[in-house]
Amino acid sequence: MASRILLILLLSTQALWAVAQSGGIRGRVTDGSGQALTGVNVTLPGRNMGTATASDGTFTLSGISPGTHTVRFSMVGYQLPDRTVTVGEDVADLGTVTMSDASVMAGEVVVSASRRPEKLTEAPATISVINSRQISELPSFNVGELLARQKGVDYIRTGVLGTGLNVRGFNSAFNPKNLQMNDARLSTLIATGLPLGPLSSVVKEDIERVEVILGPSAALYGPNAHNGLVNTLSKDPRTSAGTTAALGVGNQSVFSARFRHAQILNSKFAFKVTGEYTKGMDFPYVDTVYYNNTAFAKAATPTTPAVPPKFHAAEELELDRSFKSLHGEAALYYSLTDKADVILSYGGNNSSYVAQTNAGRNQIKDWQVHYLHARYVSPHVFAQLYHTWSMTDKTYAINQRTQNYLSFKDAGFSEEEARRRSYSEQWFGQNQDAGIALKRGALFRDDSRRINGELQYNNEFKGFAVVLGTQYQRDIADSKHTYLFDQNGAIVINQIGAYGQVERAFGSGFKAIVAARADQHDRYGFNFIPKAALVWTKNDQSVRLTYGRGIAAPTILNLDGYLFGGLLIGNGEGYTLSDGTVIEKLKVETINSFETGYKGKLSEKFFVDANAYYNVSENFLSPAINIATQGRKVVKRGDTPISQVIPGTPDAGAAVLLTYVNFGKVNTYGADLGLNYYLTKTVGLALNYSWFGYELDKKDLRNDGNKDGKVVAEIDLPINTPAHKMSLAVNYSGKKFFGSVFTRWVQEYDFFSGINVAAEANPELGIKENARYGRTWNYGPLGGFVNVDLSAGYRINTYLTASAQVSNVFDSEVREFVASPFIGRLYSAELKVMLPAMGK
Incomplete structure (x- = not known):
């Protein structure tokens, strides 16, 4: 048991040492006026590594293996070409990085197509x-x-x-x-x-x-x-x-x-x-x-x-x-x-x-x-x-x-x-x-x-x-x-x-x-x-x-509208006409x-x-539209007689009903x-x-x-x-x-x-x-x-x-x-x- 614990401690120490020896990337991101940009996404494309800039525009990516890496900066409304940086055992400092307004649209970052930031040219829409x-x-x-x-x-x-x-x-x-x-x-x-x-x-x-x-x-x-x-x-x-x-x-x-x-x-x-x-x-x-x-x-x-004489003309x-x-x-x-x-x-x-x-x-x-x-x-x-x-x-x-x-x-x-x-x-x-x-x-x-x-x-x-x-x-x-x-x-x-x-x-x-x-x-x-x-x-x-x-x-108005005293009613229940025709409810x-x-x-x-x-x-x-056509009357809304839906309607049904x-x-x-x-x-x-x-x-x-x-x-x-x-x-x-x-x-x-x-x-x-x-x-x-x-x-x-x-x-x-x-x-x-x- 003691040997297993010792082995685990040794491996853990080696892992921590490896991380400590890995390098990193840091910097500060501003806009064209020199103001710090907060929330800029800083990622290494193709790797599950990334961060976002703090309120002062600074960022740090740590635990990066030595070598040459591509760094991508993305923020809605701004653009910046990818940067290439060589990382050794120390942290590589990019200094101040300035993002410009995205006036040339290819470099622009959008969020609406995929509900996450991506370049405009890469968006699937x-x-x-x-x-x-x-x-x-x-x-x-x-x-x-x-x-x-x-x-x-x-x-x-x-x-x-x-x-x-x-x-x-x-x-x-x-x-x-x-x-x-x-x-x-x-x-x-x-x-x-x-x-x-x-x-x-x-x-x-x-x-x-x-x-x-x-x-x-x-x-x-x-x-x-x-x-x-x-x-x-x-x-x-x-x-x-x-x-x-x-x-x-x-x-x-x-x-x-x-x-x-x-x-x-x-x-x-x-x-x-x-x-x-x-x-x-x-x-x-x-x-x-x-x-x-x-x-x-x-x-x-x-x-x-x-206006023709037969019209009843008046101001609204x-x-x-x-x-x-x-x-x-x-x-x-x-x-x-x-x-x-x-x-x-x-x-x-x-x-x-x-x-x-x-x-x-x-x-x-x-x-x-x-x-x-x-x-x-x-x-x-x-x-x-x-x-x-x-x-x-x-x-x-x-x-x-x-x-x-x-x-x-x-x-x-x-x-x-x-x-x-x-x-x-x-x-x-x-x-x-x-x-x-x-x-x-x-x-x-x-x-x-x-x-x-x-x-x-x-x-x-x-x-x-x-x-x-x-x-x-x-x-x-x-x-x-x-x-x-x-x-x-x-x-x-x-x-x-x-x-x-x-x-x-x-x-x-x-x-x-x-x-x-x-x-x-x-x-x-x-x-x-x-x-x-x-x-x-x-x-x-x-x-x-x-x-x-x-x-x-269908909106609530489409389903449950009731306008002008029942002249126009929504179709959330379906209708039955006097000849047995069924008007299905909306889908x-x-x-x-x-x-x-x-x-x-x-x-x-x-x-x-x-x-x-x-x-x-x-x-x-x-x-x-009026569904009471060709002499047919509306007799039911769903299972309810139309006379109970529109007070004063005859038992024979409504001669006009818009839905x-x-x-x-x-x-x-x-x-x-x-x-x-x-x-x-x-x-x-x-x-x-x-x-x-x-x-x-x-x-x-x-x-x-x-x-x-x-x-x-x-x-x-x-x-x-x-x-x-x-x-x-x-x-x-x-x-x-x-x-x-x-x-x-x-x-x-x-x-x-x-x-x-x-x-x-x-x-x-x-x-x-x-x-x-x-x-x-x-x-x-x-x-x-x-x-x-x-x-x-x-x-x-x-x-x-x-x-x-x-x-x-x-x-x-x-x-x-x-x-x-x-x-x-x-x-x-x-x-x-x-x-x-x-x-x-």
């Missing part, structure tokens, strides 16, 4: 990046404008305030299929699943970068990362300490005041706080309003024809085109160790504006969204818990309220009573003595909450890079029975998901990625979501083949996407990003091309082009979206995407001056979304331009324009920057979305003050 320099040089409060400059993105502008995006077809005025996130937190409304948009609490000056992924990302991010992902990452106060204040003005009465302050308190604590107040007046536009099976429409421009009741938003965030960073942080943050927003939907426009009144967020971040473990809540008491559907008001006025009721009852009732009858008031609620209330939790682990094991995680979400939706089926209390839905990804590097630059996710939802059940990719990389160039599956999950919409792509730096000045894809989509989630259904199968395909060429270090050219097409079996009645017995692509499976679009930008960014000339062309295309129609004349479908179609007014197709934007700025000194922008320089008649105004010329100017960190 098409990614567009909007970096902090581009954001800081934008003379506008609205960062969404930069989405127009990204390849493969269908950018839309609905007014001065509203911007949005879609990817690869099937857009609508109520589109939750592009997942949007801020700092790993869902940036979506609870009941509808829609992106927060103007309800976001993020302030422009606090955005480090925005990463836009084209194609499904559901395997790692879950439902509704269906055909795209937008991931916004905020700045770390330890690498961006200081104070920024900005004032912006523009036409349409735009005024914006913003600030950001970030400070390092000591080696452990740092914090940041931001705030913004923005207001303005949107362009004039009057939407169509429906009243007792008649309609009215008023032209948005003098060039459109007069109390339409308020002004918009305003007050929002901000605060965050506290605590360095638990040199490699682990705890981050606590809060954000809130209170906004008012006009919003588009596929059932008419809504007057958003003092809608608030808040969140509390806790994160633990370390090189191998990420954990978060956050609570989101949404509140409004005054928001209403403009068209329904106007219909209600007109019904009472035409029956002889007083102005005061007509306005008072317009929020909740509609009058059916010729006068006050011969008629009945039915519930047709126009008011939307919201007191909803959502709780999310996530735990993720990532590491490398003998050449394998592994990411494992689990997520939990609990939605508590409460509309006070104004737009949801929640008369018995809040609707509570739980979902849990587990995901994993394994990446294996092979020789000659090849690597394979396999990922999968399993989701269980209280209402739509279990779903399995796979993903696979093969990537070859060499000398900042890569070729990839990918497969990904995405799902668009998820799916897409299977196959993509090939190339990304690479052909020279030090020329970067190319190209892809081609083929998608197979099934079980589309329809807009609200959502699954339908359709279609194949889509296309390609995206992005070219970036740097004439000099300060002048660059960016060209983006996208093509989109589809094939549809018109004999397959599964594609009959409106249930009229025939398949017409334009109205049954609306693609709502231009076949061709292209943009060209010339950008200049010097030490003092900066500016850009941006030109965008969008091919003309038809757009159908619920009641909204924007299409060219079609005699077969009875569509006329600048005329009524169905329940809406058709101003003609979208797109068909060339738009030019100009911007310029000057850094007066270290602290002060002035800039200005003109969008739509030639004042073209640009209409980018249904139920939206024609967007004219927009001017904006901005003055920004930037003060250095205290004590610097």
Whole structure:
């Protein structure tokens, strides 16, 4: 026994001596201004060794065997070529290493494709990046404008305030299929699943970068990362300490005041706080309003024809085109160790504006969204818990309220009573003595909450890079029975998901990625979501083949909506018609996407990003459609008689009921091309082009979206995407001056979304331009324009920057979305003050 103990001690001593004799690598990492960079990943490629820089930018890698080694530095938004270092018995000191802004995209580090840092060229997806320099040089409060400059993105502008995006077809005025996130937190409304948009609490000056992924990302991010992902990452106060204040003005009465302050308190604590107040007046536009099976429409421009006499013409009741938003965030960073942080943050927003939907426009009144967020971040473990809540008491559907008001006025009721009852009732009858008031609620209330939790682990094991995680979400939706089926209390839905990804590097630059996710939802059940990719990389160039599956999950509104007194009800239970026909309850919409792509730096000045894809989509989630057709009535919702669901409905059933259904199968395909060429270090050219097409079996009645017995692509499976679009930008960014000339062309295309129609004349479908179609007014197709934007700025000194922008320089008649105004010329100017960190 004694000899065994002695042998063990001897071997242990030899092992410790060997470690002591092994060398190491140390250094300090800063940015271009000399400020320490915290959290830079320092790794030895091909070996399971790595660390992250401390708060002062220093790092040490120990236990390295003697020899020549490659050291890789990676951090989001920065780039640095790999370093080669010779290690002996002592520690090799690299001294101060400076990372530069990632302006040449091949060296840029991204995190969204694999939920871990990797070089842009090595990512298994098409990614567009909007970096902090581009954001800081934008003379506008609205960062969404930069989405127009990204390849493969269908950018839309609905007014001065509203911007949005879609990817690869099937857009609508109520589109939750592009997942949007801020700092790993869902940036979506609870009941509808829609992106927060103007309800976001993020302030422009606090955005480090925005990463836009084209194609499904559901395997790692879950439902509704269906055909795209937008991931916004905020700045770390330890690498961006200081104070920024900005004032912006523009036409349409735009005024914006913003600030950001970030400070390092000591080696452990740092914090940041931001705030913004923005207001303005949107362009004039009057939407169509429906009243007792008649309609009215008023032209948005003098060039459109007069309203026909048979229309009931009136202004939208109390339409308020002004918009305003007050929002901000605060965050506290605590360095638990040199490699682990705890981050606590809060954000809130209170906004008012006009919003588009596929059932008419809504007057958003003092809608608030808040969140509390806790994160633990370390090189191998990420954990978060956050609570989101949404509140409004005054928001209403403009068209329904106007219909209600007109019904009472035409029956002889007083102005005061007509306005008072317009929020909740509609009058059916010729006068006050011969008629009945039915519930047709126009008011939307919201007191909803959502709780999310996530735990993720990532590491490398003998050449394998592994990411494992689990997520939990609990939605508590409460509309006070104004737009949801929640008369018995809040609707509570739980979902849990587990995901994993394994990446294996092979020789000659090849690597394979396999990922999968399993989701269980209280209402739509279990779903399995796979993903696979093969990537070859060499000398900042890569070729990839990918497969990904995405799902668009029914929202709470789709499942349990209850609008306008039961005229529109969600389909979470299924329906039975009077002839025995069963309308099945909703299930998820799916897409299977196959993509090939190339990304690479052909020279030090020329970067190319190209892809081609083929998608197979099934079980589309329809807009609200009437299922009581061909003389059939709706007699049951699930097992409940419809007379108990909609009070006052005859036992024979409802003659009209709008709901959502699954339908359709279609194949889509296309390609995206992005070219970036740097004439000099300060002048660059960016060209983006996208093509989109589809094939549809018109004999397959599964594609009959409106249930009229025939398949017409334009109205049954609306693609709502231009076949061709292209943009060209010339950008200049010097030490003092900066500016850009941006030109965008969008091919003309038809757009159908619920009641909204924007299409060219079609005699077969009875569509006329600048005329009524169905329940809406058709101003003609979208797109068909060339738009030019100009911007310029000057850094007066270290602290002060002035800039200005003109969008739509030639004042073209640009209409980018249904139920939206024609967007004219927009001017904006901005003055920004930037003060250095205290004590610097």
